[in-house]
Amino acid sequence: MSARLEAQFAFLLEADKLRSVERQNLILDCSRRENSAEHSWHLALYALVLAPFAAPEVDVFRAIRMLLLHDLVEIDAGDHPITDEVDWEAVAKAEQAAAKRLFGLLPADQCAEFLDLWHEFEAAESRDAQFAKRVDHCQPIFQTLYGAAPLDWHIDVVRQNLFGGRAAALEQNLPEAFHHALSLLGEDTGYDCSRLSARLPFLNEADKLKLVTRASKLGDGSRHENSAEHSWHIMLYAWVLSEHSCGQVEVDRVLQMLLLHDLVEIDAGDAPIHGVIDPVALTALAAEELAAADRLFGLLPPDHGTPMRAIWEEFEAAESPDAVFAKSIDRVQPVLLNLLNGGGSWVDYDVSLPQLDARVGGKVSRGAPEVWTYVRAQVETWFREAGRL
Template identity: 85%
Template sequence: MSGRLDAQFAFLLEADKLRRIDRQNLIIDCSRRENSAEHSWHLALYALVLAPFAAPEVDILRAVRMLLLHDLVEIDAGDHPITDKVDWDAVAQAEDAAAKRLFGLLPADQGTDLLGLWQEFEAAESPDARFAKRVDHCQPIFQTLYGTNPLDWHVDVVRQNLNGGRAAALEQDFPEAYHHALALLNEDTSFDCSRLTARLPFLNEADKLKLITRASKLGDGSRHENSAEHSWHIMLYAWILAEHSAGPLDVDRVLQMLLLHDLVEIDAGDAPIHGVTDPAALAALAAKEEAAADRLFGLLPADQGLPMRAIWEEFEAAESADAVFAKSIDRVQPVLLNLLNGGGSWVDYDVSLPQLDTRVGGKVSRGTPDVWTYVRAKIEPWFRAAGRL
């Protein structure tokens, strides 16, 4: 068991490095470039929301998994914007080598499964992969065209991409996205895009999660993580560690919970587990989060918004086996980051090991006791050396 967890955490901690890979695209307020981890989270959300546009044979949640891992190879191979003049054959070879190294960190059965899913996405031949590629091609277009103050040359790239670039295929594969993008470029074709435009306000608003700063820092300690990239990372955690659940799970439902769970922070903000402990403050926060859920999920058509809100409520209640495990994973990931970066929020909030056992250990143990036993053994030497036992 310990050897298997060693391999799983080796992969999950290496995946943390995807947050250091900056893309050409700006986030929607145009304040900075987005990174590949938060981009992957946003793509997963796009796939879930755009499910009504998928062919009947598409397994949406399988496409979500593809999008969670599709850019991991950039940890080794880097990001290559479509405007770059590069040797694309060499890029493909570098990415293939990166995939084999990264997924090779996992236990063999899991590594083989994830490598196969990544290769399927790259080949873009199955219905699931074609849908995932469609999402990957349209999301940067709308992130640019709905941007607060997009760069002129970024808009030009979108125009060129639609007119002869890889996004030109959207005219056949996803006509609502193609024609709405043209309309945003003042080339209105009178195509009915109302099903899409009913969902884009939610997806655009969700981009603001990339601006919510958390108490936890990245593994290298270089900056605090944001809630969008955190959501991406814990979805990977849940996927990889699901076999250690205390009870039976529907892993895809857990992934949906973690995809959506922090969206309310757009309005309510982040509440560090070691920073907000007063019952009155926690009650006020819960009220803010309820109001945020009303507003945010209310941006979607009711047939999507209501089920997504129900998933969020189930996570918050933490009563079902899926929600208990999801809550456990949400708690365990920052522990590993703190250990990597020299203490992080434990130092900032003067946390002792007994406090961590109470605030975090109990919740993690409820959903995945073997993982907490493993993690606690890893962190105890740090607390001992810091005199915080």
């Protein structure tokens, strides 16, 4: 089992590098370029919110899985904006090689699963993949058109993309998105886009999660992670490590919990597990998060926002097998990052091994005891060498 976990963590830690891949698009406040990890998280959220626009036969959660992993090849092959003059055949070959290397880090059965799903997305022939592709085409368009101060040439790229580019297919496959984009460009066609426009305020507000800085640093220690890319990373963790759950879990429900769980930080901020330990402060924080959930999920139509709010509440309660496992995964990912970057938040907050066992170990063990047994052995070595036992 340890060999299997070693392979799984090798993949998950390599996936961390996707956060260093910058895209052409700016985040919604236009303060910086978006990275491919937080982009993948936002696409997963788009897919969940735009589920009512999918054909009845589409498995939205298969599409979400495609979107979680579709850009991982950029770790090796890089991002290539549609406006670049590139050899697309060479790019395709580089991405194929990247997929084999990256997914090849996983145990053989998971490697095959991930490769098949990635190839299905690239081929865009199945209904699930076609829905995922539509989502991938929509998000950059609306992120630009709703941007606080979009660059003129970015607007031009959107226009070109809609007329003759990849997004032109939206006119037939997701007409509400196509016509709403035209309206934002000042070319209102009179098409009824109200079902879509009622959901975009939530998706646009969710973009602010990319601005919430966490205590944990990236594996290379270059900067602190943000809550959007963290959510993407732990969704991958949950997917890969689900077999180690101590109870029977529905992986797609776990993924939905982790997709949504940190949205309240947009209003309430991040609360580092080693930083906020006072009971009074924790009670006040819980009240802020409840108010944030009211506001944020209230931006959606009730028939959509209410079930999503219920999933968030289930995660917070941590009583169902799905929520217990999701909580354990949320706790274990920063541990691995700290091991990579020389201690990270353990150094910042002067954490001892007994404190880590109490604050993190118990929660991880509750949902995934085999995972904590494996990780704990590495953790003890680090704390011993650092003199923090």
